[in-house]
Amino acid sequence: xxxxxxxxxxxxxxxxxxAADGQLNLYNWGNYTSPELIEKFTxxxxxxxxxxDYDSNTxxxxxxxxxxxxxxxxxxxxxxxxxxxxxxxxxxxxxxxxSNFDNxxxxxxxxxxxxxxxxxxxxxxxxxxxxxxxxVYDGDINTSEIFLNPPAELVGKVNVVPEMxxxxxxxxxxxxxxxxxxxxxxxxxxxDKLMAAKxxxxxxDYGTTDKLSSNDLVATVNWNGSTMRARLNNADxxxxxxxxxxxxxxxxxxxxxxxxxxxxAYKFLDFIMIxxxxxxxxxxxxxxxxxxxxxxxxxxxxxxxxxIVIPAEFAAAGRFLPTCPQKATELxxxxxxxxxx
Amino acid sequence: MRAKTHRRxxxxxxxxLSLPALVLLLIAASGxxxxxxxxxxxxxxxxxGVRWTFSTDAWFRILFQRDIFDxxxxxxxxxxxxxxxxxxxxxxxxLIAFVLGLPTAWFIATRTPxxxxxWLFLITIPFWTNLLIRTFAIMEVIRNQGLMNTALINLGxxxxxxxxxxxxxxVLIGMAYVYLPLMVLPLFAAIDRFxxxxxxxxxxxxxxxxxxxxxxxxxxxxxxxxxxxxxxFVPSLGAYVTPRVLxxxxxxxxxxxxxxxxxxGQNWPLGSALSMVLLxxxxxxxxxxxxxxxxxxxxx
Numbered sequence: 001x002x003x004x005x006x007x008x009x010x011x012x013x014x015x016x017x018x019a020a021d022g023q024l025n026l027y028n029w030g031n032y033t034s035p036e037l038i039e040k041f042t043x044x045x046x047x048x049x050x051x052x053d054y055d056s057n058t059x060x061x062x063x064x065x066x067x068x069x070x071x072x073x074x075x076x077x078x079x080x081x082x083x084x085x086x087x088x089x090x091x092x093x094x095x096x097x098x099s100n101f102d103n104x105x106x107x108x109x110x111x112x113x114x115x116x117x118x119x120x121x122x123x124x125x126x127x128x129x130x131x132x133x134x135x136v137y138d139g140d141i142n143t144s145e146i147f148l149n150p151p152a153e154l155v156g157k158v159n160v161v162p163e164m165x166x167x168x169x170x171x172x173x174x175x176x177x178x179x180x181x182x183x184x185x186x187x188x189x190x191x192d193k194l195m196a197a198k199x200x201x202x203x204x205d206y207g208t209t210d211k212l213s214s215n216d217l218v219a220t221v222n223w224n225g226s227t228m229r230a231r232l233n234n235a236d237x238x239x240x241x242x243x244x245x246x247x248x249x250x251x252x253x254x255x256x257x258x259x260x261x262x263x264x265a266y267k268f269l270d271f272i273m274i275x276x277x278x279x280x281x282x283x284x285x286x287x288x289x290x291x292x293x294x295x296x297x298x299x300x301x302x303x304x305x306x307x308i309v310i311p312a313e314f315a316a317a318g319r320f321l322p323t324c325p326q327k328a329t330e331l332x333x334x335x336x337x338x339x340x341x
Numbered sequence: 342m343r344a345k346t347h348r349r350x351x352x353x354x355x356x357x358l359s360l361p362a363l364v365l366l367l368i369a370a371s372g373x374x375x376x377x378x379x380x381x382x383x384x385x386x387x388x389x390g391v392r393w394t395f396s397t398d399a400w401f402r403i404l405f406q407r408d409i410f411d412x413x414x415x416x417x418x419x420x421x422x423x424x425x426x427x428x429x430x431x432x433x434x435x436l437i438a439f440v441l442g443l444p445t446a447w448f449i450a451t452r453t454p455x456x457x458x459x460w461l462f463l464i465t466i467p468f469w470t471n472l473l474i475r476t477f478a479i480m481e482v483i484r485n486q487g488l489m490n491t492a493l494i495n496l497g498x499x500x501x502x503x504x505x506x507x508x509x510x511x512v513l514i515g516m517a518y519v520y521l522p523l524m525v526l527p528l529f530a531a532i533d534r535f536x537x538x539x540x541x542x543x544x545x546x547x548x549x550x551x552x553x554x555x556x557x558x559x560x561x562x563x564x565x566x567x568x569x570x571x572x573x574f575v576p577s578l579g580a581y582v583t584p585r586v587l588x589x590x591x592x593x594x595x596x597x598x599x600x601x602x603x604x605x606g607q608n609w610p611l612g613s614a615l616s617m618v619l620l621x622x623x624x625x626x627x628x629x630x631x632x633x634x635x636x637x638x639x640x641x
Contacts, residue, residue, distance in 0.1 A: 056604070056605065058388075058389075058604045058605050058607070059604060061388060061389060062389050062603070062604060065389060065390070083388055087388075156504070157504075159589075162590055162605065164605060184410055187409075187410070188410050191409065191410075198591075201591060202504065202507050202589065202591070203507040203589025203590055203591050204589065204590035204591045205507075205589050205590045214484075214486050215485065215486050216484050216485050216486055216506070326387065331409065333605075333606070333607055334409045335409060336605065336606075337601075337605075337606045337608070338406075338409070338419070340593075340601055340605065340606070341419030341420065341422075341423065341593075341598070
C-alpha cells in the first residue's frame with residue numbers, strides 16, 4: 001500500500017514538476033527588480049524566485065562574505081565585481097549554459113572590471129547626477145555645485161545618497177581631478193569641499209525615488225532612473241548632468257560561489273539576456289540595460305526620456321568609474337569616514 | 342558532623358547541577374564579548390573583517406584623529422560630538438518620559454482595580470507592533486508632507502512645512518514615544534504599593550502639596566523612578582532604528598556610528614572598540630543605579 005502511495009506521489013510530482021520544482025534566491029538592490037520579469041520567469045520555468053534587498057555594495061559584500069547567506073545571484077556595481085571575484089565569492093560562468101550570451105551589446109561584452117564577462121552579465125547601467133525640484137530652484141541644475149555649494153534656495157534641503165564611490169567621484173570631478181586619483185592636493189580639496197558642504201545638507205539617505213515624488217526632498221544626489229521614476233510621479237522633478245563630470249556605472253549579475261540553486265540561476269541568467277526580458281528590467285527601474293535589441297521592446301517614454309538619453313552637450317562629461325587601486329580606495333574611505341561622522 | 346558533610350555535599354551538588362547553565366552563560370555571554378575585545382585590538386582588513394596584527398589604533402581613534410593628509414593628531418571632536426549627542430538625547434528622552442510617565446502612572450494606580458487592568462493593557466498595546474513600523478509611523482506624522490505639516494498648513498498657521506524630520510528633535514520625539522511605556526510600568530508598580538494614608542498624614546502635619554510630593558511621595562517611589570530611568574536611558578543610548586530612520590543618516594547616534602564602522606567605514610576594530618565604550622557607559626549607569634537604589638532600601 002505504502003509503495004503504491006509513494007509511486008502515485010512520484011507520478012504526480014512528475015506531472016506537475018514544472019509548477020513545483022526549483023527555487024532561486026536573488027539578492028539585489030532595493031526597488032530594482034521588475035515584478036513583471038519575475039512573474040514571467042516563474043510562469044515559463046516554474047521556478048519560484050525570492051528577492052532580498054540591499055542598499056549598498058558594502059552591505060551586500062559583508063552579508064555574502066559572512067557565508068551561508070543562501071543567496072544564488074547578486075548584483076554588485078562594476079567597481080565591486082573585482083572585489084567579489086578576488087575574495088572568491090563569485091563562481092566563473094559556464095558560458096556553454098548561457099545560449100543568449102551573444103545578446104550582450106558589444107560595448108558591454110568585454111569590460112575592464114570583468115574581462116570577457118567571465119563572472120557577470122549586465123543588469124542595468126546608468127549615470128549619477130543630481131535631481132532637483134524645479135518649483136523650488138529653477139536655476140542651472142547641470143552642475144555638482146547643487147550639492148557641493150548649494151544655491152540659497154536649496155541650503156539645508158539637499159540630500160546626499162550615502163554611496164561613497166559616486167559621491168567622491170562627483171567631488172573629484174568638481175575640483176578638477178580624475179577618477180581614482182591619488183593626488184593628495186586634489187583629495188585635500190575634495191575633503192575640504194565635502195566637509196564645508198555637509199552643513200547645508202539635510203540628510204544622507206536612500207529612498208530618493210519616493211521622497212522626490214512626494215516633495216519630501218527637493219534636491220539630492222541621485223541616479224538617472226530613480227529620477228525618471230520620480231518625475232513620472234511629480235512633473236517638477238528634473239535631472240541634472242553635472243558638467244564638471246559625472247560617473248557612469250553598471251551593475252552586473254553574478255553567480256555566488258556557494259549558490260544552492262545553480263541550475264535555476266543559469267536559467268535566470270539566460271532568461272534576462274533575451275532582449276524582450278531585458279526590456280522589462282529597464283521598464284521597471286528606468287535604467288538602460290546592456291542587451292542588444294532590447295530597445296525595440298521599450299515603451300516610447302523611455303526612448304525619449306531626458307534622464308535616459310544623455311543630451312549631446314553633456315555626453316563628454318560622463319566618465320566610467322574604474323575599479324580604483326587599494327591605495328586610492330583607502331584614501332577615499334578615510335575621507336568618507338570623516339565625512340560621515 | 343554528619344549534618345555538616347551532608348550540607349557540603351549538597352553545596353557541591355548544587356555547583357554541579359548549575360554547571361551546564363554556567364558553561365552556557367560563559368560561552369553565550371562572555372564568548373562573543375571576548376571576540377569583540379580581541380577584534381578591537383586588531384587592524385582592519387581589506388574591505389571588511391580584520392587582519393590578525395596587534396594594534397591599539399582603534400582605541401586611539403576613539404579619542405584622537407590623525408589628519409589624512411599631513412598626519413597631525415588632534416582631538417576627535419567628530420566622535421566626541423556623536424557621543425555627546427547620544428548622551429544628551431538619551432538624558433532628554435529619559436526626562437520627557439519621566440515628566441509624561443509620572444502623571445500617567447499615578448493616574449493608572451489610583452483607578453479601581455478593574456479600570457487599572459484596562460489602562461495597563463492600553464499601555465502595552467504599542468508593543469504589539471514592530472518597532473520599525475512604529476518609527477515609520479512617526480515619520481509619516483512629522484515629514485514635510487505628513488500629517489502634522491499638512492494640518493498646520495491647512496489651518497493657515499504656517500506657509501512652508503516645518504523641517505522636523507532628519508533633525509535631533511525628530512530622534513527625540515521618536516525615542517520618547519518608543520520608550521515611554523518602559524517608564525510608566527515600573528513607576529506604576531512603585532505607586533501601586535504606595536500607602537496613600539501617608540499623604541493624609543503629611544497634610545495633617547501641615548505639609549504643603551509640593552512638600553508632600555517632594556518629601557513623602559518621591560522618596561518612597563524612588564526605586565521605581567530609578568528603575569524607569571535606567572530602563573529608558575540604557576536602550577536610548579544604544580538606539581539604532583530610531584535615529585537611523587528619523588535622523589536621516591547625518592545625525593548619528595553611537596549605535597549608527599558603530600554600524601557604520603562595520604559597513605561603509607570598513608573598520609571593524611574601531612566598531613568593536615566603540616561597542617566596548619558603549620558597554621562601559623551602560624555598566625557605569627547600572628552601577629550608579631545599584632548604588633542609588635540600595636542606599637534607600639531598608640533591607641539593604
